[in-house]
Amino acid sequence: MLIARVVGELVATQKHPSHEGRKLLVVQPLNLDGSNRGDAVIALDAVDAGVGDRVLVATEGFSAMTAVGRPNSPIDMAVIGFIDHIDLMPGVS
Amino acid sequence: MILARVVGTVVATRKDPRLEGKTLLIIKPVSPDGKDEAGYIVSVDTVSAGYRERVIAVSGSSARMAAGCKDTPVDNAIVGIVDEVQLD
Amino acid sequence: MYLGRVVGRVWATAKNASLEGQRMLVIQPLTPELRSTGKPLICLDSTGAGAGEIIYWVRGREASIALLPAEPAADTTVVGIVDTIHLPTAPGVGTGEKGAESRPAGAAAGETGAQAALERTEAGPRIAQTGEAGAQSAPDGVPAATNGTQAAPKDPAAPGASRTPTHRKGRRC
Numbered sequence: 638m639l640i641a642r643v644v645g646e647l648v649a650t651q652k653h654p655s656h657e658g659r660k661l662l663v664v665q666p667l668n669l670d671g672s673n674r675g676d677a678v679i680a681l682d683a684v685d686a687g688v689g690d691r692v693l694v695a696t697e698g699f700s701a702m703t704a705v706g707r708p709n710s711p712i713d714m715a716v717i718g719f720i721d722h723i724d725l726m727p728g729v730s
Numbered sequence: 731m732i733l734a735r736v737v738g739t740v741v742a743t744r745k746d747p748r749l750e751g752k753t754l755l756i757i758k759p760v761s762p763d764g765k766d767e768a769g770y771i772v773s774v775d776t777v778s779a780g781y782r783e784r785v786i787a788v789s790g791s792s793a794r795m796a797a798g799c800k801d802t803p804v805d806n807a808i809v810g811i812v813d814e815v816q817l818d
Numbered sequence: 819m820y821l822g823r824v825v826g827r828v829w830a831t832a833k834n835a836s837l838e839g840q841r842m843l844v845i846q847p848l849t850p851e852l853r854s855t856g857k858p859l860i861c862l863d864s865t866g867a868g869a870g871e872i873i874y875w876v877r878g879r880e881a882s883i884a885l886l887p888a889e890p891a892a893d894t895t896v897v898g899i900v901d902t903i904h905l906p907t908a909p910g911v912g913t914g915e916k917g918a919e920s921r922p923a924g925a926a927a928g929e930t931g932a933q934a935a936l937e938r939t940e941a942g943p944r945i946a947q948t949g950e951a952g953a954q955s956a957p958d959g960v961p962a963a964t965n966g967t968q969a970a971p972k973d974p975a976a977p978g979a980s981r982t983p984t985h986r987k988g989r990r991c
Contacts, residue, residue: 645904646904647874648902648904652898653864661874663905676820676849680819698880711895712876712880731862731894732859733828762826786830791878792892793893807891809836809891810830817825818869
């Protein structure tokens with residue numbers, strides 16, 4: 638799983654039926670120091686997150702599918718929780 | 731999937747028994763307009779590709795879904811020989 | 819899932835039996851600001867997307883699941899065609915400050931507080947910016963989709979029919 642920030646939303650009328658009824662969010666994965674980690678990606682929302690929230694993203698297909706409750710669907714990333722707080726040991730960057 | 735070019739073969743007498751009878755080819759990724767890219771991959775051939783042919787290769791656990799590769803320890807398989815690529 | 823643009827098609831007669839009847843597209847991965855990122859790849863298509871359309875694709879085992887009940891040996895599949903992208907805050911600015919001026923230029927550049935959207939128009943997709951957090955989707959999102967349909971004819975038919983395309987433009991490789 639990754640830490641990410643929700644940076645936007647995506648609307649698609651033509652898409653796989655299993656993506657209906659949930660928001661498609663644009664999320665930017667983050668490093669532990671808060672900087673960007675790679676490019677932003679698209680994740681299905683399982684927890685009703687909004688733009689600006691810091692969230693937990695599952696990046697493995699089976700986990701993402703079960704998080705949104707849709708087995709056998711082509712979902713490889715999902716927002717599965719909100720991050721309240723992160724504690725890092727001293728010296729970890 | 732990626733586009734790649736067959737550049738060689740691998741012969742391995744001692745290997746996992748489930749790979750017996752499978753042809754192992756060395757492929758080099760290419761861009762859609764034909765330029766070689768860095769690196770190489772050893773891939774299981776499922777379409778009888780020949781030397782220098784341009785092929786389509788699938789990676790990951792989906793490679794085991796290629797016909798003939800079920801339950802075999804394969805993480806890359808050649809699944810097509812390219813006839814034509816059209817770029818817009 | 820990842821964003822991308824359809825930049826071409828691939829035809830292959832000799833292929834693995836699990837790929838029979840599947841349409842193969844050349845996809846250029848994009849960032850949400852529609853900048854190219856990474857190398858082009860080949861994706862199966864479950865949406866009938868046309869040339870130049872902005873799509874999103876899925877990677878891994880889920881790419882096969884997208885085409886159930888068929889189980890093709892595919893690790894990337896196009897699963898949706900994008901109508902609109904809303905990016906109220908500039909990506910990379912973790913503080914949440916509005917960074918409209920740092921965004922790449924697009925048709926809506928300079929419009930502060932204006933709600934623009936990435937719409938599929940006959941001229942092709944336009945970059946999106948919005949100054950409003952949590953903006954609603956563009957009310958004309960559906961008509962834009964219709965325009966996009968006219969501009970980029972889809973080919974939902976099985977690739978068996980499109981094996982010898984009657985219309986070719988661009989480069990043949």
